[in-house]
């Protein structure tokens with residue numbers, strides 16, 4: 001079939017003749033005698049072209065038809081006009097019609113105009129598909145980083161540029177904003193990609209174990225060391241060592257790590273044999289390291305060593321335009337994993353954008369996966385979201401901290417509660433960075449510090 005055409009004309013004999021010409025050329029044709037019926041059919045079926053008379057019942061006023069042509073959207077419309085209706089034809093074209101034909105219709109002319117219009121529609125569809133593909137690639141590229149906000153776009157660009165270099169990278173940002181994802185993307189795009197990517201969660205390994213985990217040990221080095229064990233540093237040799245939550249590393253271990261990074265060599269616990277390694281170090285933290293240095297819990301020399309290039313991740317609150325894209329991507333991933341296509345109810349889609357996500361992308365993803373698991377008939381609804389989040393109402397607005405107004409409490413108490421909630425939110429959103437949290441709240445750093453002390457929020 002060459003294309004599907006909707007022919008709208010109140011003259012039945014003309015419709016029959018025209019349909020015959022077009023079907024002989026391989027098109028399929030539906031005819032309607034008035035615009036109302038045509039629009040109803042247009043809603044139900046997908047047409048490649050509409051061929052439209054202008055003087056139609058009930059009013060037979062061509063201007064009325066011209067004004068309504070817009071309702072055929074992107075589908076090309078060829079209008080049929082009488083001999084002295086040139087200005088009407090021009091009006092129709094101004095209103096979006098693709099071309100016009102003057103009655104009486106010459107079948108050869110009809111054929112040429114219809115073929116051109118259908119070809120134009122085919123090309124427009126192709127462009128649309130290609131654009132959607134490019135857009136999709138922008139949203140989720142090989143880095144696995146979904147989102148199309150300015151922040152996410154810049155992040156991708158930065159990753160692409162710094163990945164092939166061997167420079168150390170410090171990724172800084174709130175929890176759940178993709179720091180580990182970025183570290184692994186940096187490795188995958190680096191020249192070390194064939195070698196190991198070893199991830200060490202510095203906050204999860206107890207301080208006294210961290211040294212033997214990183215450096216490895218010799219049999220008999222301590223009670224329980226019943227065999228030689230290779231450390232994570234050696235395992236990462238030639239590849240990338242990812243030091244997650246480096247801000248949590250005990251000070252004593254920081255000194256030892258600094259030495260390894262400076263010298264590229266170290267002794268495993270209980271060994272006299274020096275090991276040499278060649279690693280690229282990527283670190284991540286949700287702490288504000290300069291503040292940690294001021295507080296004496298992080299060494300400035302180690303900071304300057306690991307800092308190299310700093311990549312900052314933003315909380316979802318600062319890039320809300322990523323939320324719908326992430327929701328769609330996680331639903332699709334869930335669907336692929338479970339061989340199930342899940343639709344998102346429009347109210348549920350709206351709900352996601354209305355929420356504050358302190359746990360950022362991780363929290364968003366968990367909520368989607370839990371709701372997808374309990375949803376019925378493959379449609380994820382508000383009720384599913386309420387069920388998995390334990391909420392009973394939809395919060396009013398994302399800028400409004402969730403709280404109850406209660407006339408049984410004094411204004412002072414409630415203002416204080418609101419202040420505490422806002423300060424906590426800002427600190428959480430800024431990964432504990434007081435300077436940025438103060439900026440977000442419109443306070444000076446000292447002003448914020450005073451409130452933190454007053455409300456005992458340390």
Ligand SMILES: Nc1ncnc2c1ncn2[C@@H]1O[C@H](COP(=O)(O)OP(=O)(O)OP(=O)(O)O)[C@@H](O)[C@H]1O
Nearest residue numbers: 144145146147174175176177178179180181361362
């Ligand atoms: N832009 C993104 N696109 C797709 N998935 C993302 C994105 N950002 C984060 N995620 C997903 O969110 C989850 C949390 O990400 P990740 O562990 O990288 O965050 P993090 O910043 O390292 O968190 P933490 O500081 O708590 O360790 C992961 O499942 C990750 O795949």
